[in-house]
């Protein structure tokens with residue numbers, strides 16, 4: 001079969017799955033019961049628009065199942081009638097993966113129970129619709145820590161975070177979501193329930209099947225529950241905001257901080273001076289933390305047993321960094337309020353960027369040792385495409401993840417967007433040439449589907465094989481990730 005014919009077949013079959021007949025909608029509503037779906041136009045509209053306002057969708061049915069049995073019945077019906085499904089959590093995903101285009105939209109919002117906590121096993125079991133902040137608060141109430149932390153934590157759900165294998169600011173110490181999941185409950189594409197809700201740190205009973213669903217973006221099943229790992233809560237957290245002359249010094253500074261603090265660094269974030277300027281301009285109540293400007297800043301956080309130890313370690317770290325010429329200035333937070341103000345400068349950067357204007361955004365990663373090379377090479381090539389580019393490269397450099405955003409003054413926006421595709425291709429070329437990735441933590445969704453197919457052909461083919469084996473009718477998120 002010609003490649004185009006095969007593609008036409010795939011496209012055609014997607015479309016037929018995306019059209020739900022009124023009879024099927026009526027049958028599904030009857031099955032879900034009055035609480036199990038919604039007709040409310042406003043509620044549906046909010047779930048059909050993505051967080052960045054880039055994707056606008058629609059659905060014939062918003063399903064709101066209340067338990068795993070409800071999800072299982074719904075999926076089994078859809079499988080036997082070839083109806084497409086799109087699971088949704090907090091709708092904060094950034095790659096278009098949670099916007100329906102005709103699929104039955106399965107919201108997990110009613111599945112929001114904390115199922116149980118086992119302090120001695122250091123595990124927490126939850127429904128997949130529980131919001132991250134609730135998980136953090138539940139852990140804290142039991143004097144434990146659930147370390148995943150990111151800007152969308154007030155809305156993002158455990159199911160969505162697992163499905164996108166989310167990262168955030170504490171990855172260098174605790175890992176990504178994949179590292180924090182011990183067990184899963186998943187409704188498979190035929191409606192059967194896979195239950196691996198075992199809170200075990202050691203479990204070598206063959207293949208670790210739960211790993212398939214972590215980062216699968218809803219293409220292999222609906223996650224309905226999870227067992228999460230908990231950690232001891234640090235007694236003290238100290239934050240410092242440091243000024244650097246050269247981004248090239250950041251990896252050596254990270255290494256020094258790790259060594260001097262006995263591996264206690266929990267966050268290591270960079271931002272350029274232009275980023276700080278935007279925050280000071282657009283975010284009310286934000287204040288410059290240092291008297292003089294520097295090209296780059298690092299926000300470093302260490303977590304330790306008690307404040308005395310934190311102060312001692314931080315002082316030793318900074319003294320050594322000054323002595324080695326890695327930093328030129330710095331400020332240490334002396335209380336929680338000051339720490340929140342320093343974190344605000346970093347966390348409000350995306351908001352400040354948004355207020356300034358649209359940006360061509362890239363979520364890439366490279367080995368930590370190549371961060372400076374990446375930024376230098378990408379800056380050079382982006383400016384060859386567009387000399388007026390304003391580049392804001394910031395993010396979780398402690399784990400090699402850079403949010404490399406290219407913006408422009410309001411009167412240059414049209415030119416920027418005319419060159420956006422060429423800019424993105426070049427940024428991805430630079431990341432890959434340095435052994436990096438075109439998607440560090442946001443996933444593939446719709447946004448990067450073609451890039452995955454074109455730049456990782458064998459991996460995309462293998463993902464397709466797994467997908468066809470588990471979901472031969474291709475009802476789960478059919479437009480997403482790989483064909």
Ligand SMILES: Cc1cc2nc3c(=O)[nH]c(=O)nc-3n(C[C@H](O)[C@H](O)[C@H](O)COP(=O)(O)OP(=O)(O)OC[C@H]3O[C@@H](n4cnc5c(N)ncnc54)[C@H](O)[C@@H]3O)c2cc1C
Nearest residue numbers: 089090091092093097151157159160166167168218223441
């Ligand atoms: C302000 C902001 C800051 C962010 N910061 C970070 C960050 O620092 N690090 C980072 O990694 N990400 C970040 N993100 C993006 C991040 O991916 C999401 O916030 C989160 O992981 C998605 O969770 P959600 O519940 O909103 O999922 P949704 O957006 O609803 O869904 C995301 C994907 O998962 C699928 N899905 C959702 N629930 C399920 C389920 N139960 N079973 C199967 N599939 C499911 C969906 O179909 C979709 O493909 C940020 C987003 C925002 C808006």
